[in-house]
Amino acid sequence: MNIFQVKEKYKFTIITINKNNFDGLIKTIDSIRNQTYKNFQLVVVDGGSTDGSYDFIKSQLNSINCIIHEPDSGIYDAQNKGIKQALxxxxxxxxxxxxxxxxxxxxxxxxxxxxxxxxxxxxxxVYPDQVVERIYPDQITFDYWLNSVLCHQVVFFKKDLFPVFGLFDLKLKFCSDHKMFY
Incomplete structure (x- = not known):
């Protein structure tokens, strides 16, 4: 007898990583929960928080599809863990x-x-005394990448890219996202 597990088809996977940013986590989860479009998977990767974040995450099981709570080696390791769960x-x-x-x-x-x-x-x-809108060009050229990068929170990556190009490079502590865009 064959047993098949049916995985829901989502339009988006939102990956939220956190480590000891309780207030920021609440703000982010509220922002996600308030989206009018609901066909998304929410993956929260917590790097072993000790500030109450994990208790908050556990209290949000009706909004969070996948929780990973374990130490990681930094932002890119946490993001890679989320990518591996993305549907x-x-x-x-x-x-x-x-x-x-x-x-x-x-x-x-x-x-x-x-x-x-x-x-x-x-x-x-958003800064304490002002909000600055960063407007990106309609077409991103290679020259653009030499001097700048897109903020991760405004980028929708096709999931199919990661098996082709790989995950974030864990050897790079501060610019693995730059390498990913290249």
Missing amino acids: GEYIIFLNAGDSFSGPDVLESFVQHNYVGDVVYGNVNL
Whole structure:
């Protein structure tokens, strides 16, 4: 007798990584929970927090599809763990402290029927005394990558890219995302 496990088909997987950022985690989970489009998988990777974050994560089981709670070797290791659990067509990294710009971000993506291996938008950088909107060019050239990078929270990566190009390089502690974009 064969037993098949049916995995739900999600449009998006949102990966949230956290380590001892309780307040930022609450902000991020609220932002995700408030999205009007609900066909997403939420993966939370917690690097062994001791500030109450893990208790909060466990209290959110109705919103979180996958929890990984264990030490990691940094942001890229945590993101790789999330990628390995992703079931969505697109992956978004919305880490503790990040938030969507509004409740309709995912809905807008679907309504506009965006296609592409990497789809990105603009970002609002929130500082204590101001909000700065970073507007990215319509076309990203190689020259752009030499001097800049996209903020991870505005990038929708096609999940199918990771088996082809690999995961984040753990040997690079600060710029593995730059290497990934290259």
